Amino acid sequence: MARYGMVMNVKTCLGCKACMAACSQWNQTPFWAEDGGKWRTRVTELQEGKFPEVKREFFPTICMHCVNPPCHSVCPTGATYINKDGIVLIDYDLCLGCGYCIEACPYDARYEYEKEDLEKDEFYFGEDARHHQVHVDKCTFCVDRLAEGEEPSCAATCVGHARIFGDLDDPKSEVAQLVNSGKAKPLGEYMGAQPKVYYIK
């Protein structure tokens, strides 16, 4: 039993979006969707400051795998659940598709995997298609890769070491040290969801 978390180092994110590519290929998220696709993880480009004191920053986001997740609180059927390692997951067979969790998530981590997305998934991935029914989708910390001892695909592919994944309960892990030292802090603490993804800004 672990307590998995991630640290995002905004200072070292290059904005290459390899994490988005890796995630979308591994998890078959609808990169084909209109308005820039649907993603489990995103890197947004921020323009900070005003000319001439202006700089561009890349901001990686993902499901925060909260300790007290609002999405879990509102799910009527129990489709959203928290596994023994503290990862917030969705049982697709139980997902009603009401969208309540999408509305409840204060971190914009969820999206609808719609009928047309299923068709495209089969078109692009053929027999390897992983989505077979409409459901709400979100990051799973690549729970299938963890089971085989591998890191989530986004962290494994990150060239800038901007995504650091590990067990927050293991004091020797890099994530635990960054979090315990106070260097990495969660986003939107005031909302009370207690996220397990932390940011170094």
Added chain:
Amino acid sequence: MDLVQQHTWGWFIAIYLYLGGLGGATLALGILGELRFNKSKWFGIGTSLLGLAILSFGLIWLVLDLLNPLRFLLAFWVKGIAHSWIARGMVIIMGAYIFGLVYAVAAFFEWTTFKKWMGYAAMFCGFGVTTYTGLLLNANVGIPFWHTPALPVLFTVSAFSTGCAMIMWVLAGKNDHESEHFFHAVEGFDIFLISLELLIIFAYFDFARLGNAAVMKSAHLLLANPLFTIGFISLGLVAPLILEAYASMKENSKGLAAFASALVLIGGFLLRYLIVWAGVFQYPHGLAG
């Protein structure tokens, strides 16, 4: 901080929230009329079935809003009842159907004591339906305009106001003594409810004026929308309040009250639609780009 207007929920959810509240309130007020205002058994049966029919029509829109409407049966799998207002709502709605229908049967066969208890249970569930529609939106912590304890109160008051309007319509054509008595009781109750609704709306916007950025944005969206200022506030609240207050002081003024009721019914829908529309997420900076 990034402020983003929500787009996941729209017309369909607004229609459901409106009809759910209206149906629940019609059920509760109709049975109240039969049990406590000496209205006939047919009035009790008719209004309870009318309330359930309105609720059923609303539920159709809720099902149509699902990603795959055919999966609606999963809604009966209420495993999340300990924390989810959709799951709790399902149980309350089922209670309204069961007790409402049993009440109607008991009223038909005139099983007096049994009818009374089933009627009270149905009224309780009808009240629950009106309240839960507000609590449903209230649970969305990322949308501060919804995440306030005032919203369930506002929706409950509005639902009962529209319920009163529906009951007044049902009673408008009847001239017997009990109908007159109940009509005026409902009319008075509606005047109180509309006044209360205006107070809650005022408190809501005063809170928004002092409140956080997302609440302010929601309030600005509403105040800049003529559907809200002219449609809901002027024609859906102030006009029916004046008309009903005037009608309550005059004899033979049921037509005027019925017209005011139509405005209340339209206003009730506008309120649900506009509150859903004006939901603004308050994301931590960076999330929305």
